[in-house]
Amino acid sequence: MRHSQQYVVGLVFYPGMTALDIIGPQTVFSALPGIQIHRIWKTLDPIQTDDGMRIIPDTTFDNCPPLDIICIGGGLAQSAVVDDPEILAFLRQQGSMAKFVTSVCGGSEFLARAGLLQGYRSATHWMFREQLAAAGVQVSTERVVIDRDRMSGGGVTAGIDFGLELAKVLYGEETAKMIQLLIEYDPAPPFDVGSPEKAGADLVNKAMLYAAEALNLKVK
């Protein structure tokens, strides 16, 4: 199968990011024909994700070519870099030219701070909804949101749904379906508690306390 289109995809990496936010869509993108993927950070030094794994970026902000699709995810330590002027300048610069400006999970917060989401609808991790709304973004509780040239996924695992939806937009249904089958995406979650609406107030409160403690442990 040949596809005449060539897309240049940029995934922004940073210390303390949640690997799965970005590895979900990366898995889908890397299965698409004619895709060039860049894993981008300030330097080519390894970054550590919030689950303790070290990944080596392959592209820097300075040597990154113009991107058709730019994507940034969230992370337990994103608050440490969410106002970083170099990151925000890079997002603004690439975002002004990209075909799609995208995020997964708390990555929406970076786009909002770069001024790229004002007046747009966006998904985000459920814990970031209020914060994102306060930044002037029309926050949606949908799992994947497309609003003109902005695309976003909800928390962490939503990156897989996001990636497949983007594959559908760029390459059509048949290719997206093949990739869904190849990554055997026929989910069978053990419980029906994957969103705050389904989980209920009691579990939401426990999860927030648990996350606060985990965050504290990671920061130490």
Added chain:
Amino acid sequence: MRHSQQYVVGLVFYPGMTALDIIGPQTVFSALPGIQIHRIWKTLDPIQTDDGMRIIPDTTFDNCPPLDIICIGGGLAQSAVVDDPEILAFLRQQGSMAKFVTSVCGGSEFLARAGLLQGYRSATHWMFREQLAAAGVQVSTERVVIDRDRMSGGGVTAGIDFGLELAKVLYGEETAKMIQLLIEYDPAPPFDVGSPEKAGADLVNKAMLYAAEALNLKVK
């Protein structure tokens, strides 16, 4: 929330593995209290996953402590290493002591070749079912399979379901539910074609041709 139990988890990394196979469960495991995660390979040199990303292992076969849980995933280039005697010896050695010997996707093939799955039921990626059955394993089409001290997930994205099921076994329902909510695992696949049974013969054939071509491109 304190948990008295401490588990040592070993994730086997290798060149050409599919990152998502292992990052799915790693995301779940890293959110559990009292877990120590090792990313293991022959050396501490970076390995490149089959989507082109470079990851740095933090533990070698030689310096790895005894593992409570050992897990190996599949990958587009797994055939290049699936008979590697060092990998198989490591799996055998650790597998003889571990509380759970586990795999995601084509990782089941490594366990079978190490002699760790004969007489057991196991899930695998749908493309590996016949091959695994030929190795004397009772292949299941379930997404996650628990058979005594063996646990396995189906293809690629099944690693998330697998991770949550293992979290339930080790830490109980409430903790597993909190983590499912924290990683917002409320999947919304764009199509209902995530298994060969659901996809139908036509899409399965197309996907197999597509994968064969992708494999060829990766191998070059």
